[in-house]
Amino acid sequence: MKKVTIGNSDLKVARINFGGNVFGWTLNEKQSFEILDAFIDAGFDFIDTADTYSWWVNGVGGQSETVIGNWMKARGNRDKIVIATKVGSETKEHPNDISKKHILKSIDESLKRLQTDYIDLYYTHFDDEVTPVEETLSAYDEIIKAGKVRHIGASNLSPERLTASFKASEENNLPNYVALQPHYNLVERQNYETKYANLVEQYGLSVMPYFSLAGGFLTGKYRSENDLSKSVRGEGAKQYLNEKGLGVIKALDTVSDKHKSKPATVALAWLLAKPHIAAPIVSATSQSQLQTLFDAPKLNLDAADLELLETASANL
Template sequence: MKKVIIGNTDLEVAPINLGGNVFGWTLNEKESFKILDAFVAEGFNFIDTADMYSYWVDGKGGGQSETILGKWMKERGNRDKIIMATKVGGETGLHPVDTSKKHILEGVDKSLQRLQTDYIDLYYTHFDDEKTPVEETLEAYDEIIRAGKVRYIAASNLSPERLKASFEASEKNNLPRYQALQPHYNLVERTNYEMKYAPLAEKYNLTVFPYWALAAGFLTGKYRSEDDLNKSVRGGGAKKYLNEKGMAVIAALDEIAEKHRTSQATVSLAWLLAQPHIGAPIASATNEKQLQTLFDAPKLQLDTEDMQMLNNASK
């Protein structure tokens, strides 16, 4: 399987990023281990989590996902084979969005403890408080990189203006620079990324890992009416796509999936993989059937007709 090099780093990842938000939420520890074992057995190595996952289970600050991942890596003895990405700065039951130096220095140690490791491969600014100077955030990252706690940094949910300011501060002050971007991007959420962030990914050589790559499950094709929304705990997130554009995208996915004898989810991920700067779409799975749709995506080569159909439907 062809690996992707992240930005200007030595991190090589397979082209699907397994979303860790389900670990400790919709999957318990035993179920999570089963999914993780199957994922790496297929040759994939890139896992995405955050310090705040899955805080909504108990409202007390999160950490369940990191804890499960830490136990799994410890039991399997495979830390050196995994590229682990986690995040800091998100709101939890205990604190608001915070990208201050104090919070980052505290947060990284807590994540390392839960993950049972002494380093994080890719550390994201999860959300931006827009009050902390970007220099302060980057200085915190400089400190933890120098300490060997983090290898590289990345950004998610920063405004284009703050992202650009971060790069300017990195260059001016010789501070670490973001190597990757994690935006909201998929077939039914194109405009914001393509208009505001894609030019920055090009300018700063950012490798892009889109979250909600399957639009809260809508792009799997299982939500076609409001009656379908109770099919899963995440169904409510797909409601906003039950409109003319959303149905046009589903119709295109249906046709292309049938043509290639694959699933709508696989086609959706393959479309993302065909876009400039996309390294590995982030998608979660709660069973082996869902995992297979992720495994199939890098193998699917969409032709010009497929791409045109999807692009037209999703405009």
């Protein structure tokens, strides 16, 4: 299995990052274990979660980390897994918060749920836009020195706050972010490509896009409003049911037919062909969906494929 190095870290990962938001939500613990076993058995090793997943179920969160922790304990495989989790996102109980106090409390709670001594990659999930970046980074410095976290990443930070963080890191000898987790896929290109791609290049960040399949839209499952009821996540795809979105689906159909593949596999392969994309974050709830993910790193799109997809998704 080909692996890539995350930023300037010592973390090496296979090129699909499994999104753990489904654990404790659309998958119960037994089903989650089965999916995780299959993912690891196929040679993959990178799992993404967050301290608040799946807060939308009970308003608290932590279910996803708990499931992953129980699975790692049952399998005795912590040393073979690269775990990414996050801090700072809003729940019903508290707003977005990346203060030092909140980070120092949250890391211990995440470690307990995950039943591990350390997190490989710890993300700033959502910025509160109030806490000085120096305070956030000093909290990360403390937990890295304590051995609780190996490296840090950024998710929903503005370009300005991301730039300020790197400046503060350099001026105060504080940890640097090594990864960026943005919203990026074939139907959501503009924000990342116009505001973040240059920063990724400048700071040598590895990129793990979330919503890599646009809430399932890029699987080709949703082609009309009648299809939205096929999944609990179907409503999220409604916004793409327009001329441009359906144009992207048509291009995916063309390329997937050519390669005897699936639209979702092609959409992920397009991401993997982009500069600095290390491992797109994507979930699956069945063995057939998993195979679609497994096939993406093996699919080499040619220049004609990429041009067709680029043209169809331009200005999206």
